[in-house]
Amino acid sequence: MVDSISPQSGSRPPTTESVADHETIGSNIIVDPESTSKRKREEWIQIDEHRRAPVWLHYEFWLLKGEDEHEILKATLRSKLDSIDSRICFTCDFWSAITKHGYLTLTAHYVDNEWVLRSRILNFRYFPPPHKGHDIYAFVLSFLKEWGLESKTFSLTVDNASSNDVMITLLKSDIHSSSPLPCDGKFFHVRCCAHILNLIVQSGMQTIDESVDKLRQLVLYIDASDIRKCKFDQCVKEMNVDFVGKLQYDVCTRWNSTYKMIKRCLEARKAIDLFATRESNFDYGLSTNEWEVVQFVCKFLEPFNDITTLFSGSDYPTTNLYLLHVVAIEKWLVLAHNHNVPSIQLMCQSMMEKYEKYWSDHVIILSVAVVLDPRFKLKFVKGLYSMLYVPSEVDVRVRKVYDAMVELYDFNRSSSSQTIPLPSQSYSNRSHSASSYSSHQFSTADFMNDFFSSTSCGEIDSKLDNYLNASLVANEDGFDVLKYWQSQKSIYPVLSRMAKDILAIPITSVASESSFSMGGRVLTKFRTSLLPKNVEAFVTTQNWLFGYLQEEELEDCLDEADAEEDEVAADVVSTFCADGSAAMLCAVCCCCNAMHRCDAVVVLLRCYGGAAIAAVSWTECY
Secondary structure, X not given: OEEEEOOOOOOOOOOHHHHOOHHHHHOOOOOOOOXXXXXXXXXXXXXXXXXXXXXXXXXXXXXXXXXXXXXXXHHHHHHHHHHOOOOEEEEEEEEEOOOOOEEEEEEEEEEOOOOOEEEEEEEEEEOOOOOOHHHHHHHHHHHHHHHOOHXXXXXXXXXXXXXXXXXXXXXXXXXXXXXXXXXXXXXOEEEOHHHHHHHHHHHHHOOOOHHHHHHHHHHHHHHOOHHHHHHHHHHHHHOOOOOOOOOOOOEOOEHHHHHHHHHHHHHOHHHHHHHHHHOOOOOOOOOHHHHHHHHHHHHHHHHHHHHXXXXXXXXXXXXXXXXXXXXXXXXXXXXXXXXXXXXXXHHHHHHHHHHHHHHOOOOHHHHHHHHOOOOOHHHHHHHHHHOXXXXXXXXXXXXXHHHHHHHHHHHHOOOOOOOOOOOOOOOOOOOOOHHHHOOOOOOHHHHHHHHHHOOOOOOOOOOOOHHHHOOOOOOOOOOOHHHHHHHHOOOOHHHHHHHHHHXXXXXXXXXXXXXXXXXXXXOOOOOOOOOHHHHXXXXXXXXXXXXXXXXXXXXXXXXHXXXXXXXXXXXXXXXXXXXXXXXHHHHHXXXXXXXXXXXXXXXXXXXXXXXXXXXXXXXXXX
């Protein structure tokens, strides 16, 4: 559909606001990286015969009717959410835009009727201050009511802000009073594992050895001038180091950036040492012992970086991955605490204190997810706990997981419920001593291999009725736990429904943070006048259409859009400036300026030289 915009006429070039209000344009265009590049537009400009000044007579865009499209997509998504037979898990987070406005986002995570894990941004709403727990609670509750999802709620994943604790308490009470939550809401609150992991590592980084701080100063020193950069590049060539690119400086709020900085410096170690010997004013050279400490820190942080990446996935279940890697973190901390360097011991001690605060009592619902993975079940849980605890403690912890599973089963089972017997032998089938892994660096892959090599896939591993009595499934590459439960739903209808709910739980709020990246691309410094309702329409509609585009895919789309719009700009110049008239060029410059098409003005300057410069100078007066 074509939307015509009739601007004011006159001798003075109209401003963007007089052509079309930003908010009006915003409500009619959907940010679509594919269709945006194919959007067509035409401009008509006429010269006043008496004053030789441009007069805008017509300005027309081919526009997507974004507001209508948004409502259609919203209704479609609402219908899909109503039709699924499972509960929905949510993530919620807060974002501060470039305009200093706050936005609260709510993302739904669910397994659809085709047994595919989906993530959809439901709301990306302007959130005025104050931003206290009661205010967050009111907003999130209004979101759930807007979509009619109060009765289908299973869990909410948030970070560890105190305001979120208040919000969770109020929201859980409100939802549970109108529609009972599973197990009285015991598993409603899920803390973001990536945020906890960040807190754990950050606590250790605060006590980190000064050798890492030397690296930070070293990178700053080299990056401070082009001369030093050239000298460093020469050192790289002379030492024949396999190092491409440049050194990376870290950000104090992101521990993984420190890991990446250290890793890059280690790759260029020989070149750095050579550079240090040639710089007379360079005080940041590292000794052999300091390099060894840095190398250990890098090796120590590597699994934390890998786990953060693994936990951050949104297109595959992550709940069944939680327990193995959280136990692995505890094992790494225990082993590293015995290091002979005092600074490393202090770092691990600080990290262990933070670990004990958040993860000493492993999240039960996420441990249940391991039991719902047919490759693992209770035996795997017991094997993990056996590495860390004495047998009596192992039994207590495994019992908690089992009791939680029974409680959830009782909640979900049909009217023809059946009694689930208590497993009498499941806790004694496998035993490991905590010290058996202390002699070498712990590896999750080693543990997995050991577990499957010592466990027959045909072995009965517990006395739990039906599912827990069934044999373990072979651990094959590409195993899809959701597809397994899809194939078993006729055999285990209650358990399959449990799996749908539990395996959809996001263990991080990364999906919500991804929406902030989308918001940052919509609400730029060139679009600060967009109304918040249009920002929400842009972000949610793009997500509903294309999901979470990867950065590489997005860059490709944007490059294509820029290339095609450059062709449009060149066509405008060629069409309206064939006579070389400075006045005509002026009019085109005004047009390009109104559209924020600086690249079109560049085309003018390249093609028409002095006349275009005169035109640009003329427009600057307005």
